[in-house]
Amino acid sequence: NEVLLRGEQSPAALAGYLRQARAALPPAVPITYADVWEFWLRHAELVGSVDYITVHVLPYWEDDPVPPGRAVQHVADVYARVRAAFPGKPVMIGETGWPSAGRPRQGATASVVNEARYLREFLRYAATVQMPYNVIEAFDQGWKRAQEGTVGGYWGIFDAQAQPKFPMQGPVTEVPRWWLGWLAAALGGVLFLLVGRPRGRLAALALMLAGIASGTALAWQVRQMLYACGPLWEWLLSGAACAAALLTAIVLARALAAAMQCVDVALGRYRDFPLGLFALPAVGYALVALAGIGVAGARRREDVLLAVAIILLAALVLVQERGINPVAWLWLGLSVLLGAAVLLPPRRVAHQQHGTGQ
Secondary structure, three states, X not given: OOOOOOOOOOHHHHHHHHHHHHHHOOOOOOOOOEEEHHHHHHOHHHHHHOOOEEEEOOHHHOOOOOOHHHHHHHHHHHHHHHHHHOOOOOEEEEEEOOOOOOOOEOOEOOOHHHHHHHXXXXXXXXHXXXXXXXXXXXXXXXXXXXXXXXXXHOOOOEOOOOOEOOOXXXXXXXXXXXXXXXHHXXXXXXXXXXXXXXXXXXXXXXXXXXXXXXXXXXXXXXXXXXXXXXXXXXXXXHHHHHHHHHHHHHHHHHHXXXXXXHHHHHHOOXXXXXXXXXXXXXXXXXXXXXXXXXXXXXXXXXXXXXXXXHHHHHHHHHHHOOOOOHHHHHHHHHHHHHHHHHHOOOOEEOOOOOOOOO
């Protein structure tokens, strides 16, 4: 099985073993060799040593991984190609399937939904061509994770406890206990608020959002651990990493909340609206921009960034005032005028060139 793929035997040595098997067994017992389909095409000299050809077609493991939407068509193309290369020789698919968990390979994502989709579509196709095949595999085999990573343990139609992972008809749910992610997010938000003890609405909002994000991320990681962790030391190491990540997130969120408290003070009840100070320059610059008069040269990105920031911060003040403060509306209007002076592109240059050589 796949000794050419793994480089454990040369084609000549393999042919010798096949001849030994043929000589030792009655003619009624068929002889075959199983490998990835490309190796049969590369070593056509082996076809005379077998009674039928056994190929492995695993779209997920291809050198160019095949996404689930094209996986069955890929199998059909490979099967037709091998049969055309060896006319008159029976061809069997010895391994095909899709993993339900593990790392994605480009567009080939390991998931329960994709495994169910692939097997349903493959079985319908196989029935139309009367193809002999083996599905890999009946049960999840956790020991294969040591050889192939997490994905190696999750190719079964049944899990390791002999429970079906999905129905062969009807809808398939990727995460049956999806509500646990929402619960973890809510608990994360509460935890960060309790630990951070914010002062001010912006600081509380920052802590709550950071807690929700952290809780969701940890819930996702715990789900990954259920698939990836085996021995006790892996659970302990992963658990310690989760604890360190949570602690780091709390420290960073508290620092962010402290910064938000400063913003809250800057935008809050202690700041006046200097309308008289900004009204004349804001209106003046806006009129100049609307008239299409500007300074020669491209606008700097820093100027554009600050112009946008002025408008957004004024809008934030209006939100704080719940939209019922007319002075806040006036402040937003002046900020829009001031920002427009930068954001509106000039149509002509304000200064004229005088004299020769200028």
